[in-house]
Amino acid sequence: MKKLFALLAVASLAQAAAAAEVVGNAKDAADKKIAMCIGCHAIPGYKASYPEVFQVPKIGGQSAKYLEAALKAYQKGERKNPSMRGIAGSLTDQDIADLAAYYSQQK
Numbered sequence: 714m715k716k717l718f719a720l721l722a723v724a725s726l727a728q729a730a731a732a733a734e735v736v737g738n739a740k741d742a743a744d745k746k747i748a749m750c751i752g753c754h755a756i757p758g759y760k761a762s763y764p765e766v767f768q769v770p771k772i773g774g775q776s777a778k779y780l781e782a783a784l785k786a787y788q789k790g791e792r793k794n795p796s797m798r799g800i801a802g803s804l805t806d807q808d809i810a811d812l813a814a815y816y817s818q819q820k
């Protein structure tokens with residue numbers, strides 16, 4: 714019974730977090746969202762996975778504000794890279810906030 718109670722408490726906490734305004738959560742991003750970035754931006758914090766094919770900028774350790782602005786610029790088409798445009802277009806504001814929080818904490 715105690716266990717069930719603890720589970721319920723955790724579940725409602727998670728829901729409360731989801732309902733809150735868009736604040737980046739590095740932990741959420743680490744779990745699910747970075748999976749689609751790693752292929753190109755490599756292991757978080759590393760510079761480039763395929764330097765011989767194209768230059769992939771290092772995103773780990775940059776400021777969250779910068780990363781967020783960059784992703785939104787791809788989303789709006791202000792930045793024109795086709796791969797990043799496609800990726801950013803599939804992200805929600807929450808995704809972007811989480812990813813920015815996550816990568817800004819990388820070294």
Ligand code: HEC
Nearest residue numbers: 749750752753768769770772780783784794796797800812
């Ligand atoms: C298909 C390969 C690919 C994938 C997947 C990818 N990126 Fe990128 N990303 C790039 C390339 C190439 C650039 C440089 C584009 C340019 O010159 O504008 C870039 C640029 C960026 C920039 C701008 C960096 C800067 O310094 O200006 C950010 C931020 C970024 N990516 C975040 C992400 C995130 C977050 C994900 C996962 C949701 C992701 N990318 C997935 C290839 C990729």
